[in-house]
Amino acid sequence: MDTILNKLTRCIEFGKTDKAAAWPPDMKDQDGADELALRALEEGHPPDQILDALIAGMEVVGRKFSENKIFVPQMLMSAKAMKAAMTHLKPAFESGAAKRKGTFVIGTVQGDLHDIGKNIVAMYIEGSGYEVVDLGVDVKPEQFLVEIDKHPGCVVGLSALLTTTMINMKRTVDVIRETHPKQVICVGGAPVSEKFCREISADFYSPDPQGAVAFLNRLAS
Amino acid sequence: MNGYERTLAFLNNRAVDRPPFHPIIMRWAARQAGTPYRDFCLEPEAKCDAMIRCAVDFDLDWVTVMSDPWAEASAFGVEVAYPENDLPVDTGGHLPDAASAARLSPYNPLENMRCRNRLAELEVYRKRIGDRYFTVGWVEGPVAEYVDLRGASEASMDLLMEPENAARAMDVITESALVFIRLQVERGAHCIGIGDAFCSQIGPDLYRQFAFGRQKQLVDGIHAAGALAKLHICGNTSAILPEMIATGADIIDVDHLVPSMSGFAGLLAPHQVFSGKADPVSVIQDGSPEDIRQTVMRDFRDAGGRCIVSAGCEITPDTTPGNMHAFRKAVDAPETQ
Ligand code: B12
Numbered sequence: 098m099d100t101i102l103n104k105l106t107r108c109i110e111f112g113k114t115d116k117a118a119a120w121p122p123d124m125k126d127q128d129g130a131d132e133l134a135l136r137a138l139e140e141g142h143p144p145d146q147i148l149d150a151l152i153a154g155m156e157v158v159g160r161k162f163s164e165n166k167i168f169v170p171q172m173l174m175s176a177k178a179m180k181a182a183m184t185h186l187k188p189a190f191e192s193g194a195a196k197r198k199g200t201f202v203i204g205t206v207q208g209d210l211h212d213i214g215k216n217i218v219a220m221y222i223e224g225s226g227y228e229v230v231d232l233g234v235d236v237k238p239e240q241f242l243v244e245i246d247k248h249p250g251c252v253v254g255l256s257a258l259l260t261t262t263m264i265n266m267k268r269t270v271d272v273i274r275e276t277h278p279k280q281v282i283c284v285g286g287a288p289v290s291e292k293f294c295r296e297i298s299a300d301f302y303s304p305d306p307q308g309a310v311a312f313l314n315r316l317a318s
Numbered sequence: 319m320n321g322y323e324r325t326l327a328f329l330n331n332r333a334v335d336r337p338p339f340h341p342i343i344m345r346w347a348a349r350q351a352g353t354p355y356r357d358f359c360l361e362p363e364a365k366c367d368a369m370i371r372c373a374v375d376f377d378l379d380w381v382t383v384m385s386d387p388w389a390e391a392s393a394f395g396v397e398v399a400y401p402e403n404d405l406p407v408d409t410g411g412h413l414p415d416a417a418s419a420a421r422l423s424p425y426n427p428l429e430n431m432r433c434r435n436r437l438a439e440l441e442v443y444r445k446r447i448g449d450r451y452f453t454v455g456w457v458e459g460p461v462a463e464y465v466d467l468r469g470a471s472e473a474s475m476d477l478l479m480e481p482e483n484a485a486r487a488m489d490v491i492t493e494s495a496l497v498f499i500r501l502q503v504e505r506g507a508h509c510i511g512i513g514d515a516f517c518s519q520i521g522p523d524l525y526r527q528f529a530f531g532r533q534k535q536l537v538d539g540i541h542a543a544g545a546l547a548k549l550h551i552c553g554n555t556s557a558i559l560p561e562m563i564a565t566g567a568d569i570i571d572v573d574h575l576v577p578s579m580s581g582f583a584g585l586l587a588p589h590q591v592f593s594g595k596a597d598p599v600s601v602i603q604d605g606s607p608e609d610i611r612q613t614v615m616r617d618f619r620d621a622g623g624r625c626i627v628s629a630g631c632e633i634t635p636d637t638t639p640g641n642m643h644a645f646r647k648a649v650d651a652p653e654t655q
């Protein structure tokens with residue numbers, strides 16, 4: 098049955114942000130994630146249920162991305178659709194009417210300006226029910242400390258795309274661990290590997306966002 | 319044989335003493351020469367000096383004008399900062415939306431410092447090394463330049479949401495690049511590289527829609543100006559390699575993320591070769607000399623012998639001189655002859 102929640106899932110899958118959006122062409126003039134999320138709330142669907150619909154969409158997106166069926170542009174459109182829907186859900190999460198599974202603080206390490214991968218991971222994790230604090234690119238270790246103090250129990254995610262900034266990833270881990278020895282940190286980015294993750298004593302490496310979500314879900318359960 | 323003769327002979331299927339060796343060096347070259355990266359990017363003499371020293375010390379067959387992607391972007395109005403010893407950073411002046419991208423006007427390379435520097439670099443090369451090394455100029459490809467002007471995420475979404483506006487901007491980018499190409503060839507470039515790395519991220523459909531035709535226009539322009547063309551797209555390009563070859567570029571760069579060149583070698587025209595494809599990190603930076611030798615041999619075999627030896631992309635700054643020598647030596651392996 099084509100319920101409003103199914104439609105919402107499809108909007109995430111195909112990156113339909115709102116009614117006016119030109120993408121995708123075959124959903125022209127149809128309601129997008131923005132309108133549908135708002136209507137679902139108005140119709141009384143609990144925010145958690147709406148979030149599940151979004152997650153279902155994200156799962157398909159992640160799978161298609163891994164299988165090279167969609168690429169960065171389509172992935173970013175799905176991220177945008179996700180954001181549009183989340184804007185309506187945010188008040189419910191903030192009031193406590195619905196629960197987030199935890200907080201994820203992510204940033205691209207100092208000296209590194211690559212942010213597409215980080216953005217994709219951030220939106221995937223947000224779409225999986227976590228609050229995401231995105232510190233952007235070229236993030237100094239001290240900026241992570243500030244957010245860790247603001248969000249006790251959060252998980253930190255570091256992204257690096259350059260071999261020359263991987264060293265700053267290590268420095269960030271070191272600086273965090275000086276004052277927060279038990280802080281959970283996961284790392285990723287094209288040149289990063291499982292081996293490097295162990296070398297710098299980070300807790301988890303994943304080559305893709307799905308792995309990071311699975312890790313967070315294990316921690317949260 | 320010198321680097322220029324070796325490269326030309328190899329491209330023309332004539333006998334060579336060994337395959338050409340064309341590793342992409344930028345930050346590595348600056349570091350080897352002890353040149354602050356700002357000087358490397360902004361002072362033609364400093365860049366050429368570092369490149370020539372590396373070419374001599376490590377027996378490379380080529381020199382290039384590469385350092386960072388911001389030359390054309392600065393000519394289009396992007397503001398760029400040059401930290402003393404770090405990579406340049408774009409700090410503002412980007413196109414705010416696709417509609418303004420559609421109104422982009424062509425630039426005159428002679429009126430921009432970075433573009434004039436590139437021309438000056440080619441003149442330094444002509445004066446100092448003449449035809450001893452294969453000298454390569456550079457332009458950003460249509461998609462890469464659009465990404466530099468709009469920001470990667472915005473540019474990506476424009477391709478889907480505002481295709482006409484993005485296409486209009488890319489036409490202007492291509493038109494300007496064609497002018498810049500002619501000026502570089504006049505200054506003595508034997509070859510012009512087209513850097514369009516972001517194409518590996520957009521999938522084959524958008525590549526065909528936005529990049530292929532314009533890259534082909536650039537290749538034709540390079541040929542018409544009397545130089546050879548090289549097409550550089552790093553990342554996994556397996557899905558678009560047939561089209562990359564069909565642009566007619568003489569040298570097609572292949573990155574290590576392409577599992578093998580073997581399925582594609584048959585598509586090369588007689589004048590075309592691959593250049594690639596060792597992993598700059600796990601093999602050239604972190605591997606042993608034996609790993610490097612094995613990788614070079616395997617790739618060369620997979621390419622049916624039609625492969626200039628290089629890494630899939632830039633040599634990382636932390637690669638040791640020892641590994642670079644090992645990389646060069648791998649080219650002498652009997653299997654590559
Ligand atoms: C786009 C791009 C740029 C854009 C960046 C725009 C932006 N806003 O991000 C610009 C033009 C600015 C740029 C500049 C440079 N770049 Co660049 N760039 C690329 C390119 C083409 C694509 C990167 C990308 O977005 N990939 C797509 C995303 C989705 O993949 P990803 O980032 O790997 O992320 C995925 C996973 O790794 C993982 N992940 C990522 N982060 C995290 C974090 C966590 C916690 C987890 C769990 C997972 C995870 O999930 C993501 C989704 O699956 C690559 C080459 C290529 N074709 O791959 C080069 C590349 C990354 N760049 C490179 C270089 C060298 C540079 C420059 C130094 C060039 C120069 N000389 O000026 C500068 C550096 C600027 C700086 N200070 O950072 C090199 C890096 C080499 C190296 N290993 O050191 C590459 C690999 C090209 C190459 N082969 O040489 N670049």
